[in-house]
Amino acid sequence: MAGISSFTxxxxxxxxxxxxxxxxxxxxxxxxxxxxxxxxxADKWTMLILEELNEKGVMRFSEIGRAIEGxxxxxxxxxxxxxxxxxxxxxxxxxxxxxxxxxRLTALxxxxxxxxxxxWVWAERYLEEIEASREAFDTRD
Amino acid sequence: MAGISSFTxxxxxxxxxxxxxxxxxxxxxxxxxxxxxxxxxADKWTMLILEELNEKGVMRFSEIGRAIEGxxxxxxxxxxxxxxxxxxxxxxxxxxxxxxxxxRLTALxxxxxxxxxxxWVWAERYLEEIEASREAFDTRD
DNA sequence: AATTATACTTACCAAAAAGAGAGTATGCGC
DNA sequence: GCGCATACTCTCTTTTTGGTAAGTATAATT
Numbered sequence: 001m002a003g004i005s006s007f008t009x010x011x012x013x014x015x016x017x018x019x020x021x022x023x024x025x026x027x028x029x030x031x032x033x034x035x036x037x038x039x040x041x042a043d044k045w046t047m048l049i050l051e052e053l054n055e056k057g058v059m060r061f062s063e064i065g066r067a068i069e070g071x072x073x074x075x076x077x078x079x080x081x082x083x084x085x086x087x088x089x090x091x092x093x094x095x096x097x098x099x100x101x102x103x104r105l106t107a108l109x110x111x112x113x114x115x116x117x118x119x120w121v122w123a124e125r126y127l128e129e130i131e132a133s134r135e136a137f138d139t140r141d
Numbered sequence: 142m143a144g145i146s147s148f149t150x151x152x153x154x155x156x157x158x159x160x161x162x163x164x165x166x167x168x169x170x171x172x173x174x175x176x177x178x179x180x181x182x183a184d185k186w187t188m189l190i191l192e193e194l195n196e197k198g199v200m201r202f203s204e205i206g207r208a209i210e211g212x213x214x215x216x217x218x219x220x221x222x223x224x225x226x227x228x229x230x231x232x233x234x235x236x237x238x239x240x241x242x243x244x245r246l247t248a249l250x251x252x253x254x255x256x257x258x259x260x261w262v263w264a265e266r267y268l269e270e271i272e273a274s275r276e277a278f279d280t281r282d
Numbered sequence: 283a284a285t286t287a288t289a290c291t292t293a294c295c296a297a298a299a300a301g302a303g304a305g306t307a308t309g310c311g312c
Numbered sequence: 313g314c315g316c317a318t319a320c321t322c323t324c325t326t327t328t329t330g331g332t333a334a335g336t337a338t339a340a341t342t
Binding site for chain 2 (some may be wrong): 033034036037039040041084086087114121123138
């Protein structure tokens, strides 16, 4: 596989300009790492938490849990821990009882939200077209 | 959750301009569908196939399989079928022996590649920063 | 007549991910 | 002293995912 090198120079230039990035990598080792990273970060719960935090600024653990429908405590803890590890959020513990822990996006986390913005817009823009395609696929033959 | 509404007007305007999109959705039902769609499409194999096809234009089944290291026949078939269903690729069967099937991206597939471009660039741009953050996280305490 | 090539499908099995639910610590109000 | 609230952690079970291997069809090749 060839990293972002498979997309047009215009696409790359656009995206680079958007994020103020130098020249693209083509090293296969970096490619693998980048793909792993995207797999990690393009996860459902990560994206939802990213959205919530971007909207609200600072949030407590259970506040995020309440905001995101269907997330279990386990996945919330797990996802937040991974995001913290990756440097996407900061975790601030207040040594009070009952416990209080606040989460907020780092600059890196915000930049990821911005990068994903294009995909969100794409999904909204083409949602109906895709559903129509599925419908057609499922009822054909 | 509030869809793309959690990002700044500038971010949205940028992305909309990029993809020529009308106003953003805030309907929770659409939100759910959009998130499902992103979950579907932000999959590891889907992204790798997208990259390969964008680079090569047209490819046969086994050609894609050879190009993508580690993919099993099962996952290749499965992913291509889902991509076809979503309208991201076209599948052309030539009734010859041995069988010949060609895949190529649709305009929709290409637009998805373009949308993901920002995330790829983000990942390459911040890969080292993230690895440093993980390192720090893992060795702290 | 056996082998090769291609693009699958199906069945089976192992591993990984995720959900459910209980347990923990502790200061506060009642 | 009891229960509540918070932010977890731990264990158990279920679900999902993915890999492996075998089967299919047939024309050309050896």
